[in-house]
Amino acid sequence: MEIPSSIQSGTVLLNSRLIISRKRQEGNPVLKYIRNVPFEWADIKADFEAGKEMGILYLSLKWHKLHPNYIETRINNDGAGYVIKILLVLVNVEPRHILRELNLFCYRTGWTLMLCYSAEEAAEYLENLHISRNRNEQSAINAMQERKKNGFACQMKTANFIR
Template sequence: MNNNRNSSFPGNQLFRNNEGSTNSISISTFELPHKSRKSIGALLVNPVQRDNPVLKAIQSTPYQFEDIAPDYVVGKSACVLYLSLKYHKLYPEYIYRRIEELSGQYDLRILLILVDTNDHEHLLREITKATVYANITIILAWTIQEAARSIETLKKFENKPPDMIKTKHESDFMSNMAKSLTQIRSINKTDVLTLTSEYGSFSGISKASVNDLALLPGIGDNKAKKLFAAFNDDFIIKKDK
């Protein structure tokens, strides 16, 4: 059996690997609805992006060209539109037409903007208004390389849980005590251990008198006064004269 297929067969697309070479792979011509599209591992790219320098700067993510509405598909229901502000100044209606074409498609729609002009404030302001109404997220990039890394990162995190990019919070009691009490000037972690051993909780520390606090090892009068003030003084907002 001859395993070689004619490259002009409609089911064949060009796949570009990390080294820049191309290989022919078979892709079904039957298109599923966007929200049920199965991830095949490669970044899907609209052919209009073929000569975009951003695409050429993508190094670590394999991609393939496909007839899609957005410029890039980075997940099962996540896509990216790309816009250069220089291009926007020449063709201001372009991006609004592209946004309208995406209406009702994809759960996460991102507009990746390359800020490549100095007078960008008013341009970004008007674009932001349109994206708010269309429920589109904006990501700004100041270089072609930064824009490429943004696309690669979105694709790499396609199947990652949200907590992968969330700030990690300490959940144990002593870590929380130390993080809070050391915000008071001159209070260190050793002092936190002393206070916690003596009073057991925030509530206990807050009810202690200045004299009681000053008697603790390593605390003294100055730290005792600052601790007492932190728990008992009113918050005062200084107004500019």
């Protein structure tokens, strides 16, 4: 069996790592919680890439409230070229009307809207998206929901045991 030259030379294949945009994500608190998948920095259009076909943009609602045209510009300029396009939104302000607008915008532009409520949860979504990168979009989302549900059930059992 022949070993691929990329492994022989000590470099890791691009698809095997979560790719993070060097320009936009340096200093993002989400990065300190990405522990379960390897990642590397690169100059990419999206904020994160989980495989060549999945582009993920990250948005804080607080940022969106201050700069409402930012994400529309990013989606229009940086979303091309990805088969699976995900907008991962950190909900950190009162969301009711803002989320409705984002949901409609994502629907019209063909993006999947995913909500998280902490930097840790955002990192967990990124890790799970990377792990599920070879599945289709719906099965990846289903797998993440199942892992999240199982994790919650384990936490509940532990909490009940501690009582």
